[in-house]
Amino acid sequence: MTAQPSTANPPGQTGPLPWARARAAAYAAGVEAAAPPVEVPLADADGATLANPLLTRTDLPAFPTSSVDGYAVRGDGPWRVVGRVLAGTMPKPLTEDGTCVEIATGAAVPEGTAAIVRTEDADRTQDGRVSGVPRGMPEWREPGEEARLGEQLLPAGTPVNPAVIGLAASCGYDTLAVRAAPTTAVLVFGDELLTAGLPGDGRVRDSLGPSVPAWLRRLGAAAGPVLGPVEDTLDAHVEALNRALTGGAELICTTGGTMSGPVDHLHPALAQLGARYLVNTVEVRPGFPMLLASVPRPGGGTALVAGLPGNPQSAIVALVSLVAPAVAGMSGRPMPPLPNIRLTGPVGGRGGYTHLVLVDADGVAVSHAASSMLRGMAGAVGFAVIPPNGQASAGDEVPLVPLPLLAGERP
Ligand SMILES: Nc1nc2c(c(=O)[nH]1)N[C@H]1C(S)=C(S)[C@@H](COP(=O)(O)OP(=O)(O)OC[C@H]3O[C@@H](n4cnc5c(N)ncnc54)[C@H](O)[C@@H]3O)O[C@H]1N2
Ligand code: MOO
Numbered sequence: 001m002t003a004q005p006s007t008a009n010p011p012g013q014t015g016p017l018p019w020a021r022a023r024a025a026a027y028a029a030g031v032e033a034a035a036p037p038v039e040v041p042l043a044d045a046d047g048a049t050l051a052n053p054l055l056t057r058t059d060l061p062a063f064p065t066s067s068v069d070g071y072a073v074r075g076d077g078p079w080r081v082v083g084r085v086l087a088g089t090m091p092k093p094l095t096e097d098g099t100c101v102e103i104a105t106g107a108a109v110p111e112g113t114a115a116i117v118r119t120e121d122a123d124r125t126q127d128g129r130v131s132g133v134p135r136g137m138p139e140w141r142e143p144g145e146e147a148r149l150g151e152q153l154l155p156a157g158t159p160v161n162p163a164v165i166g167l168a169a170s171c172g173y174d175t176l177a178v179r180a181a182p183t184t185a186v187l188v189f190g191d192e193l194l195t196a197g198l199p200g201d202g203r204v205r206d207s208l209g210p211s212v213p214a215w216l217r218r219l220g221a222a223a224g225p226v227l228g229p230v231e232d233t234l235d236a237h238v239e240a241l242n243r244a245l246t247g248g249a250e251l252i253c254t255t256g257g258t259m260s261g262p263v264d265h266l267h268p269a270l271a272q273l274g275a276r277y278l279v280n281t282v283e284v285r286p287g288f289p290m291l292l293a294s295v296p297r298p299g300g301g302t303a304l305v306a307g308l309p310g311n312p313q314s315a316i317v318a319l320v321s322l323v324a325p326a327v328a329g330m331s332g333r334p335m336p337p338l339p340n341i342r343l344t345g346p347v348g349g350r351g352g353y354t355h356l357v358l359v360d361a362d363g364v365a366v367s368h369a370a371s372s373m374l375r376g377m378a379g380a381v382g383f384a385v386i387p388p389n390g391q392a393s394a395g396d397e398v399p400l401v402p403l404p405l406l407a408g409e410r411p
């Protein structure tokens with residue numbers, strides 16, 4: 001293997017792209033590649049992204065709604081019971097002072113109601129009338145109290161989660177216009193890779209084939225097939241990429257082969273397929289040979305190809321640096337934010353490169369974090385960002401690129 005990756009750069013890129021510009025380019029490429037919105041039933045929208053702002057279609061609640069079980073009363077008590085109103089029906093107005101209707105939680109409050117006396121605050125007089133004192137606070141929800149007709153509850157680009165689905169249902173939506181999770185495929189390159197058993201005799205276990213789809217799902221993509229290990233020949237690389245392209249993947253992640261060693265065939269394969277580079281090497285350590293390209297699909301259209309370097313930690317650096325913004329763009333979501341983390345120990349820089357350093361929840365750089373290792377990552381929450389020609393001391397707040405972990409998974 002030689003040190004020089006391909007020199008086929010995007011227009012205007014003469015050397016590795018600064019890390020922040022590479023993220024922005026990946027996001028822009030995702031936005032450009034985004035598929036049109038689709039209309040799906042509410043329950044199928046989980047994990048997709050709102051294509052339009054979520055607007056209320058009526059006042060919420062849509063009618064004055066009792067928040068207690070009790071008696072809706074008019075005038076002074078004791079009150080003669082003239083009926084009952086249950087949730088799901090429309091009541092007649094209360095027209096006469098000294099009358100009431102029994103009312104259930106969730107029922108529409110009759111016009112003419114002055115107050116609601118809770119069941120537990122009500123008594124019956126001997127002649128069957130209701131007496132009691134209403135509490136000071138209103139015992140029903142006014143129309144529009146939660147939201148007014150036409151109000152924007154959520155902007156376009158909001159990830160659809162169970163809370164959003166429930167909210168949309170409460171507003172009366174049957175379907176939602178969403179951008180679906182982008183479809184993906186993973187191609188694993190490397191003849192040295194084993195898919196089962198113990199590493200040894202010059203061979204290592206493929207640690208990316210089983211893990212990258214799970215990271216992709218957590219980034220909001222739909223994980224597709226894993227192809228490989230693909231034989232270390234140019235023909236096999238081209239064939240595998242073609243298989244993923246014809247299989248319909250919108251985003252293809254490859255692992256390994258990003259340099260230009262004797263069996264690193266990614267760049268020649270991309271050239272053969274007529275790829276257009278969007279990012280080709282990044283001023284970041286680890287992971288600098290990462291790339292993103294747009295590749296024509298046989299039969300029309302294009303797919304994005306993200307080249308993740310073979311060193312396992314470098315592959316994940318590329319995933320959070322290029323794939324996360326690309327998936328966000330393809331989904332119509334905003335650029336993934338970088339929250340700050342306060343470091344509790346010093347972290348060195350990497351010369352003119354941005355240094356992405358695995359840190360734990362306490363802001364401590366984890367050990368066993370060489371680019372070939374995954375041990376440190378298993379105890380980390382993300383990568384602290386140390387800018388080019390910088391370093392950080394204990395107490396400094398720096399941006400964090402979070403690992404896309406689900407609730408409860410943060411070590
Ligand atoms: N002379 C130089 N050599 C290298 C340089 C350099 O600057 N000069 N850069 C290094 C950097 S940085 C990286 S990152 C790697 C990237 O190389 P490739 O993307 O071409 O990856 P490979 O050569 O295929 O593999 C590198 C390394 O990773 C292991 N690997 C690959 N795939 C997997 C996998 N799926 N699971 C586990 N391990 C994997 C592979 O066995 C190699 O050890 O290049 C450096 N070289
Ligand atoms: O900088 Mo490479 O990406 O080993 O690790």
